[in-house]
Amino acid sequence: MSIKTEQRWLRLVNASLIVLVLLWAIPIIGLFISSLRAKSDVLNSGWWTILYTKSRLTFANYKQVLGGSKYTFVDSAGRTVRASGDNLSRAFINSLTVTIPSVIIPLLIASAAAFGFAWLIFPGRKAFFTAVVAMLVVPLQIALIPILRDYQKIGLTGSYLGIWLAHTGFGLPLGIYLLYNYVSTIPRDIFESAFLDGAKPLVVFARLVLPLSVPAIASLAIFQFLWVWNDLLVALVFLGGTSDVAVLTQRLATMVGSRGQDWHLLTAGAFIVMVIPLIVFFALQRYFVQGLMAGSVKG
Amino acid sequence: MKKVLMIALIIAIVAMPIFSAGQAEKVSAQKTVTVFGxxxxxxxxxxxxxxxxxEEKTGIKVIYEGSKDFETLISVxxxxxxxxxxxxxPQPGLMLNFAEKGKLVPIWSSLGALIDKNYAPVWRDLGSYKGTTYGVFHRVNAKSFVWYPKKAWAKAGYTVPKTWDELNRLMDRMVANGHTPWAVGIESGGATGWVGTDWIEDIMLRTAGPEKYDRWVSGELGFNSPEVKAAFEVLGKIWLDPRYVYGGKNYILTTSFGDAQEPLFTNPPKAWMHRQGNFITGFFPEEVQESLEDEVGVFALPAIDVQFGIPVLGGGDQFVVFNDRPEVRQFMEFLATWESGKLWAQAGGALFPYLDQDLRAYPNAIERSLAEALVNAKVFRFDASDLMPAQVGAGTFWSGIVDWVGGKSLDAVLSDIQRSWPK
Known part of the structure; x- marks a missing residue:
């Protein structure tokens, strides 16, 4: 193939990639523009109309989402009071309280388990590992009621510990499987020399396995973080939805009102909720690409 | 160093729930009632x-939790x-379900006496399963209302129709003036079609009467019966005639129920009437909501057969008890009195069924007239699609409306719905 045709091909590939990227981005752009438009504009015309008509953009939706919607009521003494509803700050803290331990606990357990399955020899290793992998195909929804019953008996419903354990349990099979594949690619020689020097398994784990599997752990952290952060169902079942424990997804879901009359607020809400996952993603991104290939090439 | 950090982290993780559990204990010293809705x-x-x-009077703390996924969560x-x-x-079917499984606490005699005193008998019937009452109604809604832009009506010289014939004449007058009478939209995601079932139910109550309506709900009167077919035909005269409905079939099928009122408030109005429940005011444009009394008029959908009067179709949340404790009983008895609704009525956006309510509490003439229509209605019936088996009431009845508006023949639609009724 001559250089010229090769260049032409390259240009064609780039052009089609740009088209694809634009196609993928259009809904997000539309969502973003909608989030900046007033309620009546959103209801009356599409977001693309701002390209050829004059219409005002406003931060009103963001203000309402962050500050809570304003409403008036008459108190028992007959005075009219203007107050604002729940805002998102409490929900942000609740979400972080749920998410951070729900990421760290399964990461610690999964990396230790992966090390054990990959490098320690003990009876029933294959059987246990098969059981863990089999757990991957069990949908978590069928476990909700049995777990809730057990939690009720030991008083874990509505506590943060309860939801941490639930997310840990639901996240572990994938975590162990992913890390197992990565940890088993670490060259055997490294462990042999460590054991020869008299290192105990725990030392090997802390000094060798953890630092060496940072890429895989980071990508698993992103997966687990996004899953827990976006979760609505598990939080609703185990933690409940009262305003002192409600997480962001619950606040977003209730924000549209009982009959969905305020759905225009979801646009702004979506972008606000997106901020933290984006920070996490970009902070861990350089590991992410390496980590995606975790276990794909087995040594 | 790393080990120390990790140990500190683990201690922190273990300590946190202990700390938060300590907080929870402090709260529980006060008597609390949890309500989920x-x-x-x-x-x-x-x-x-x-x-x-x-709460102020009794010192009991009531913790309310609301969820959009209520129906799934309450079962879980x-x-x-x-x-x-x-x-x-929100649905009587849920109550029947829990009552059948024996999960609910039946009401006690003092609460029963309050219900008999404060409510019309129909509410007690709706809260009962096999002769035992479980539910107490609080906020309710009524659906048989027609909304119109008041100022534009005054300018055009239209008056509120008292009978179905007057309504028909009014519609023809509007058409002669180059106006479109109705704005209808039935899109509602997975529940698309319920606006149509509400219309059919309203017409059934007006043409066949409450007794046949009850038999229709229980399945004795089939969808392929002449009564139901007649109701569809009455509706078809309005909906399927492009002169009467803004935007024709396409607009009906693709417009969300909440947005469908918008043509009323353009200048000049693109449509002149909209039939919907009392909740629709929350969807009106903000400038309309601010001066609701001046901008909007409302009347009850007129009677068709005078012997049934003007029936009201509606619904409401019924409160049921799962855990029997003295403070829970106290709160339930509070809910059965007008006092529990008064402040909400004053704030607006809610109707209450209490017989002894003070209509002056409602903030504007519109809500006052809706509450009056509700309390004074000789016939009140619960939304039929909420009472029918879910396969029909939340399934084929909805989709049947969509098919029918889309052009499928009425006989085929009705026999399809009838066939889906669980045996």
Whole structure:
């Protein structure tokens, strides 16, 4: 193939990639523009109309989402009071309280388990590992009621510990499987020399396995973080939805009102909720690409 | 160093729930009642405001939790043994379900006496399963109302029709003036079609009467019966005639129920009437909501057969008890009185069924007239599609409306719905 045709091909590939990227981005752009438009504009015309008509953009939706919607009521003494509803700050803290331990606990357990399955020899290793992998195909929804019953008996419903354990349990099979594949690619020689020097398994784990599997752990952290952060169902079942424990997804879901009359607020809400996952993603991104290939090439 | 950090982290993780559990114990020294319901956000706040007098008087704390996924969650929580003390069930079917499984606490005699005193008998019937009452109604809604832009009507010289014939004449007058009478939209995501079932139910009540309506709900009177067919035909005269409906079939099928009122408030109006429940005011444009009394007029959908009067179709959340404790009983008895609704009524956006309510509490003439229509209605019936088996009421009845508007023949639609009725 001559250089010229090769260049032409390259240009064609780039052009089609740009088209694809634009196609993928259009809904997000539309969502973003909608989030900046007033309620009546959103209801009356599409977001693309701002390209050829004059219409005002406003931060009103963001203000309402962050500050809570304003409403008036008459108190028992007959005075009219203007107050604002729940805002998102409490929900942000609740979400972080749920998410951070729900990421760290399964990461610690999964990396230790992966090390054990990959490098320690003990009876029933294959059987246990098969059981863990089999757990991957069990949908978590069928476990909700049995777990809730057990939690009720030991008083874990509505506590943060309860939801941490639930997310840990639901996240572990994938975590162990992913890390197992990565940890088993670490060259055997490294462990042999460590054991020869008299290192105990725990030392090997802390000094060798953890630092060496940072890429895989980071990508698993992103997966687990996004899953827990976006979760609505598990939080609703185990933690409940009262305003002192409600997480962001619950606040977003209730924000549209009982009959969905305020759905225009979801646009702004979506972008606000997106901020933290984006920070996490970009902070861990350089590991992410390496980590995606975790276990794909087995040594 | 790393080990120390990790140990510190583990201690922190273990210590946190102990710390938070300590907080929870402090709260539980006060008597509390947990209430779980389907209304959220502003309505949840209004509910909390409305029950504050109870909390102040008794010192009992009521914790309300609302969720958009109420129907799924309440089943999961009850099955999982984590039922709330009280739940506000939006559909009678849920109550029947829990009552059948024996999960509910039947009402006690003092509460029963309050219900008999404060409500019309129909509410007690709706809260009962096999002769035992479980539910207490609080906020309710009524659906048989027609909304219109008041100022534009005055300018065009239209008056409120008192009978169905007058309504027909009014529609023809509008058409002669180059106006489009109705704005209808039935899109509602997975529930698309319910606006149409509401219309059919309203017409059934007006043409066949409440007794046949009840038999229709229970399945004795089939969808392929002449009564039901006649109701569809009455509706078809309006909906399927492009002169009468703004945007024709396409607009009906593709416009969301909440947005469908918008043509009323353009200048000049693109459509002149909209039939919907009392909740629709929350969807009106903000400038209309601010001066509701001046901008909007409302009348009850007129009678068709005078012997049935002007029936009202509606619905409401019924509160049922899962855990029997003295403070729970106290709160239920509070809910059965007008006092529990007064503050919410004053704030607006809610109707209450109490016989002894003070209509002056409602903030504007519109809500006052709706409440009056509700309390004075000789015939009140619960939304039929909420009472029918879910396969029909939340399934084929909805989709049948869509098919029919889309052009499928009426006989085929009705026999399809009838065939889907569980044997």
């Amino acid at each position: 389907a209304f959220v956000d502003e309505e949840a706040h209004r509910f909390e405001e409305a029950i504050r007098p109870f 929580r009850v099955e999982g043994g984590n039922a709330p003390d009280i739940a506000g069930l």
